[in-house]
Amino acid sequence: MYKIVLSIGRKLKDLRAAKGVTLAELAESSGMTKGYLSKIENGKNIPPIETLAKISAALDADIAYFFGRDPGGDNQDEKVSIVKAHERKSVVRGASSFGYDYEAVAYRKKNKSFEPFVFSFPENVEPNMPHFSHEGEEMLFILEGTVCMTIDNEDYIVSTGDCIYIDSTVPHKGRALNGPARALVVVYRDQKEKDEEST
Secondary structure, eight states, X not given: OHHHHHHHHHHHHHHHHHHTOOHHHHHHHHTOOHHHHHHHHTTSOOOOHHHHHHHHHHTTOOXXXXXXXXTTTTOOOTTOOOOOGGGOEEEESSXXXXXXXXXXXXXXXXXXXXXXXXXXXXXXXXXXXXXXXXXXXXXXXXXXXXXXXXXXXXXXXXXXXXXXXXXXXXXXXXXXXXXXXXXXXXXXXXXXXXXXXXX
């Protein structure tokens, strides 16, 4: 787990340096504080996927960059990209600040319009755990278990085989009910939005 934390922080620091962006500039463009970004770079904080998405957008980079491998390093055909089950990359495993675990399942594909993950929900959620919101759209397909999704302060109970599609700008969070719960989560950001943020 600690290696993952350091890897994300090191990659962020390297990417920021390569782009010639200061911490203050990244804080302003991503909507985060300089202190929070510094903690990520120094391995003292593990960002949730929404945060990585915002950082990636602010740096005009593919979010797959943070998942332990150069997304272009496999030289796969741009039209076809395959990640075998045993090749999945654990972005965070039982260690995020909010208890979420997620695995990247399509990290090899460059320049994606959407990012899919296998997502495990925490059971014990702090009452003051923040909601998440970010640009784009999001689909959750429940693979296992039962989840309570709080979306715009309204609770929705979904179980294996159920699907939720939301506007990601709406505040949302989720927790497992009565045991482990996993979902396939697909986060979509319009290419036009990405282009506007990079200009």
